[in-house]
Amino acid sequence: MTLTPTEIRALRAETAKARARDFAQANGLTEAALVAAHVGHGATCIDPAPTRLVPMIEALGDVMALTRNESAVHERRGTYTGFGGGGSAAIVLGDEIDLRIFPAHWATAFAVEEPGEEGAVKRSLQVFDAHGEAVHKVFLKPESDVAAFAALVAALRLPDQADTVFTTPAPAPEGPRADPARREALLADWAAMTDTHQFVRIIKQHKMNRLGAYRLAGAPHAQALARDAVTRALEASAAGGFPIMIFVGNRGCIQIHSGPVQRIVPMGPWINVLDPRFNLHLRADHIAEVWLVEKPTRRGPAVSIEAFDAAGELILQMFPKRASEESAEGVDQWNAMARGLASGAPAPQTPPQTEVVPA
Incomplete structure (x- = not known):
């Protein structure tokens, strides 16, 4: 059974404290589908191209960068500086934020505003691959520039604000290969x-x-x-x-x-x-x-x-x-x-x- 965006939002409201990744897996969703269901309800579709998105993150100031896989979560505070490259690979080479980016896998991106602790607004940028799996996230902190976040959203907002996202199944792990x-x-x-x-x-x-x-x-x-x-x-x-x-x-x-x-x-x-x-x-x-x-x-x-x-x-x-x-x-x-x-x-x-x- 495929959940509609309205049904996804209703279920999410009932379990708001569950981590997004855990909620998505428990309900047979990709994480990208969960975020997309909130477009118009705190989420905005933005251009995922690193050459447009990443340079604008620098203006946010001190933020938390998050990259993960199934077994490890890497969280680093800092400012995005030293962006370079494009095409098949790009980098962020700052004193604290150090990334290797593979643009072909930056398929969809969202700017998200959601309720945080004690009435605060939790703001983030979330990027997903073609399989709906998160490839990179940026979370604003109290020191971050909220006006720069609003400017980023305005500049990168896509004309199509769909609340669904098309994804393909992720390939099976290759396993060790040698000759x-x-x-x-x-x-x-x-x-x-x-x-x-x-x-x-x-x-x-x-x-x-x-x-x-x-x-x-x-x-x-x-x-x-x-x-x-x-x-x-x-x-x-x-x-x-x-x-x-x-x-x-x-x-x-x-x-x-x-x-x-x-x-x-x-x-x-x-x-x-x-x-x-x-x-x-x-x-x-x-x-x-x-x-x-x-x-x-x-x-x-x-x-x-x-x-x-x-x-x-x-x-x-x-x-x-x-x-x-x-x-x-x-x-x-x-x-x-x-x-x-x-x-x-x-x-x-x-x-x-x-x-x-x-x-």
């Missing part, structure tokens, strides 16, 4: 790398994907870690005080945190980073495989910890913050810690946290 006959060629190209960005091109040339290549390459290039390695790495980074990079993405956007992490708070199946300007919410029970990966670069080995779910989908990647931006000491600390996880050496632990904080 054992190409292992030696893969290893040769891996050893010749001078930049981590070359890796995607290499695995495509060999008709593999990331997880398939890791499984095929094996040590010392890629080593399987225990499933709790991400949590241990976060705890070690907090305890050691060295800055790291955390990448969380989906088909339309990758969001990156660069800096320290401090408060690591478990809550049920979630492991959370709860810092003033950065939050990470990770479903630890979704992690099926974790890999320690080393790739050669001109500046020395790039050592990452990467987590995958049971379907072989990438959940997140963690790196040290680049030596060109910080002293090499933090990189050395990260590398030693990450390699210690592979050898079974215990990682430093932060004191246990007892707060219960919703993710």
